[in-house]
Amino acid sequence: MLQDLYTIARARRSHLNFYMFDSIIENAASILLLTGLGALVLLLQGQKRSARVLAVGGAAACACGFLMILGNFEPGGFPLAVFIAILVASAVTVRLAYSDRSADALRAIVVLLASVYIFxxxxxxxxxxxxxxxxxxxxxxxxxxxxxxxxxxxxPIDDEQFYTNFVNDGIALLRKHVVPGETVMSLDFSNPFSFGLGLKPAEGGTTVLAYETTFDDWHRQSPERLFGSADLVMVPQPWHFSDGTLTFSIPRLYGPYLESHFSLIGQSEHWRLYRRLPQNRPLLHG
Structure with missing residues (x-):
């Protein structure tokens, strides 16, 4: 597992379009401003240690939110913003009855801003x-x-309905050829067929294929490990991959192994189906 994570980390490329980057900066700046005002309230009350903890905690939460955006491809908003707002509001109002009243106006502004986020x-x-x-x-x-x-x-709904038709086309093709006990893998973004048809998963393989996200030309699984013990391989027709990054990368990196170890046994509108050649059974099979 650690080797897989290392491969993904080396292969991954972070693509931030302008809208995402602009949204991140806008949200992070407002959160840091709120955290800074909260820390200032605590400083005015003489709570230097609490102010320092709040400032560091807010900055750390912003950093975590940024990493979450990169991991989830989130187009807008800012993760943990509500958590930070609650943290700041709690910090400036705790023991309010016993605190210095000189920062009341600033405290009210901080609580108001935090309330906007929360509500x-x-x-x-x-x-x-x-x-x-x-x-x-x-x-x-x-x-x-x-x-x-x-x-x-x-x-899937609306514009994503194509994926339903895409998968159904593959299921129909696979049902015509699969033999009980055979395993199947997919050279697409994911493999819906093993789970969908109740087939035993093949050994080896991967959860997701996305070029420059889970693999690239220099950091990738070997063909032997990717194909594993699969008896059948589902491959989208050219220009039909559900993830556009695979259109050229999969044929270039794994096409030669596929053609030399498997034979084409069927095609449909969206898919090609290959069966492993008898002389190329892997040692891990069974």
């Missing part, structure tokens, strides 16, 4: 909960579902 978050969540429930209800009635019992409740 806006609550308001957004209160709105999105029924909206999400409505979307789920509508998706169950008006959008196509995946043709596999285990995936029935996963319903």
């Amino acid at each position: 806006s978050f609550i308001g957004v969540q209160a709105f999105t909960l029924p909206w999400g429930a409505g979307v789920k209800l509508l998706s169950a009635r008006f959008f196509d579902r995946m043709d596999a019992p285990a995936l029935r409740n996963f319903v």
Whole structure:
């Protein structure tokens, strides 16, 4: 596992478009301002240690929020903002009855700003909960579902409906050729087929394939480890990969191994299906 994490860390490229970077700076600046004002209130009350702890904690939380954005591809907002706002509001109001009253005006401003963060978050969540429930209800009635019992409740909507058709096309192709006991892998972003059809997972493989995120030309799994013990390999047709970063990288890096160890046995609109050649059974198989 550590080797896999090391490979991903070396292969990953962080792409921040202007909107994301602008959003990050805007949110981080306002959070740091709130934290700084809170620390100033504590300094005016003579609580130097508490002010230092609050300032360091706010900066650390901002750094963690930034890393969370990079990990989740979050297009807007700022993780942990509400946590920081609650932390600041609590720090400046604790033992209020026994504190120095000289910072009352600044304290009120800090609490007001923190309240904006807190109650806006609550308001957004209160709105999105029924909206999400409505979307789920509508998706169950008006959008196509995946043709596999285990995936029935996963319903992409609107522009993402292409993925339902994409997976269903692969499921139909696989059902025509799979033999009981065979394992399957996918050279796409993910492999919905093993779980979707209740097939035993192949040894080896990977959870996700995304060029310059989980692998690149210099840091990647060997073909032997990636294909593992898979008997069947599902490969999207050219220009049909669900992740555009794979269109050229997968054929270039893993195409030669695929063609020399597997034979093409079927095709559909979106997929090609390969079966491992008998003479190329891996040692780890079984």
